[in-house]
Amino acid sequence: MPGSPPSPSPAAATPIGTIADDVTGATDVAVALRRRGLRTALFFGTPGPGTEPPPGCDALVIALKTRTVPRADAVARSLEALEWLRAHGARQIYFKYCSTFDSTAEGNIGPVLDALADALAAPLVAMTPSSPEHGRTQYHGYLFVGDVLLAESAMRHHPLTPMTDSYLPRVLESQSAHRAGVVPLAQVRGGGLGRRLAELAGQGVRYAFVDALEDADLAVAGRELAGAPLVAGAAGLAGGLAAALGRSAALGRAAALGRAAPDLDEPDLDEPDLDEPVPGGAAAVLAGSCSARTLEQVEAMIAAGRPAYRLDALTEQDPAVLAADALAWYDSLGGRAPGAGAPLVYSSLEPEALRRVQEALGGDRSAAVLESALGRIARGLVERGVTRLVSAGGETSGAVVAALGVPGGLIGAEAARGVPWIRTASGLSLLLKSGNFGDRDLLLTASHQPGPARRTGP
Incomplete structure (x- = not known):
């Protein structure tokens, strides 16, 4: 368990440090923090010894790949990230999970929360997966x-984390050693959130799910929780916290520079930088998510006539061979690969086809084969001059950044709400999309010849 790091100097203190359980979730929460005026650095994996964050950061985000790994590994990696964040001045920790509460009966949300809460001596942890802009809301x-309801959505049939129960306290209690309760919407909107949290803590409840139907509800929660040692949820609540923290950070920077306090009521910090140019160069799309939205996006690329190649794990189980064949196909495209004709390599399957693969190979084995192949393909594409990679799916994106050895990057313009371009020090630009994010044409437009950045919807 992390020990107590040396107290950072005031100049090194960072208001918030975030631990995300997958890569696309990390990009989503990083851009939510950035929108609210926080200078945010994103790292893929916990930085190694001697790695320092860029100067002047208000928020640090560590992207892990712990959503579906063995429980002990998820806990160990999360505690390692916590130790690094605390050593670099994080005064508040945010554990970011998916807005559909993706997990299994064993975890990993509950075990990781238990470990983080113990390490931080947090008696009560408030949270919500509500993210209204993405159509996720919590009520009672x-x-x-x-x-x-969650259990009646497409998430009921998710291949890795099928969600068959919509009542969040019951889901979390099946994974945790502690009790969970609810802050009803009426108390959130009626000024009773703080009283309700104190009441739950007095009853021995450790986790409190806060109802939220609108961004205004998340803003209320963010103001109430700005001083809590540990908060958890999706990007929506992180945005509420950042709204409170961003004001303090901006005022502090102005004071340090001897400037007048900025008028923080004027800028619309909810808007991404629509005028910031998207990166240029040759592009390619890698899709591994089997979510309904990603399947629509893959279909849109194929319908538009983009070159497309499907990885078939039933035909070949050696990821090196799968990758070599896909790269040979890419090489055969010649001049069609760059620019407007950016190709697609995908393993995304409809539910029935996915079931057949999992029955033949096993769910874990089929996922491991395809993720390894997609990582190898990403590396091969970059070696061939691709400078823009679009990746669809959290597990796929994790495999891509691991194969490329990318340590992190700066958050750039958004191609869709919560889907920003990430600019790496090597000149490579990544767009890492959660399976459910973006409109039907996102993969198509994001990989097109660059033009002005445009938001295409959640």
């Missing part, structure tokens, strides 16, 4: 995806 502790 039940999670909705659009207009339906």
Whole structure:
């Protein structure tokens, strides 16, 4: 368990440090923090000894790949990230999980939260997966995806983390050693959030799910929780926290520079930088997510006539061979590969086809083969001059950044809400998309010849 790091100097203190359980979730939360005025650095994996964050950061985000790994590994990696963040001045820790609360009966949300709460001596942890801009809302502790309950959505059939229960306290209690409760919407909107949290803590409840239907509810929660040692949730609540922290950070910078306090009520910090140019260069798309939205996006690319190559794990189980064949196909495209004709390599499958693969190979084995192949393909594409990689799916994106050895990058313009370009020190630009994010044409437009950045919707 992390020890107590030396106290940072005031200049080195960072208001918030975030631990995300997958790569695309990390980009989503990083851009939510950035939108609210926090200078944010994103790292893929916990930085090694001697690695320092860029100067002047208000927020540090560490992207892990712990959503579906063995529970002990998820806990160990999360505690390692916590230790690094605390050593670099993080005064508040945010544990970022998916807005659909992706997990299994064993975890890993509960075990990681238990470990982080113990390490930080947090008696009560408030949280919510609500993210209204993405159609995720919580009411009386039940999670909705659009207009339906979580367990009635497409998430019920997710290949790795099928969600068959919509009542979040019950889901978390099945994974944790502690009790969970709810802060009803009426108390959030009626000024009783703090009282309700104190009441739950007095009853021995450790985790409190805060109802939220609108961004205004998340802003209320963010103001109330700005001083809590540990908070958890999706990017929505992180944005609420950042709204409170961003004001303090901006005022502090102005004071340090001897400038007048900025008028923080004027800028619309919810808007991404639409005028910031997207990166240029040859592009390619890698898709591994089997979510309904990614399947639509893959279909849109194929329907538009983009070159497309499907990885078939039933035909070949050696990831090196799968990757070599895909790269040979890419080489055969010649001049069609760069620019407007950016190609697609995908392993995304419809539910019935996915079931057949998993029955034949096993879920873990099929996922490992395809993720390894996609990582190798990403490395081969970069060696061939691709400078823009678009990746669809959290597990796929984790495999891509691991294969490329990318340590992190700066958050750039958003191609869709919560889907920013990440500019790395090597000149490579990455767009890492959660399976459910973006409109039907996101993969198509993000990999097109560059033009002005445009938001295409959640």
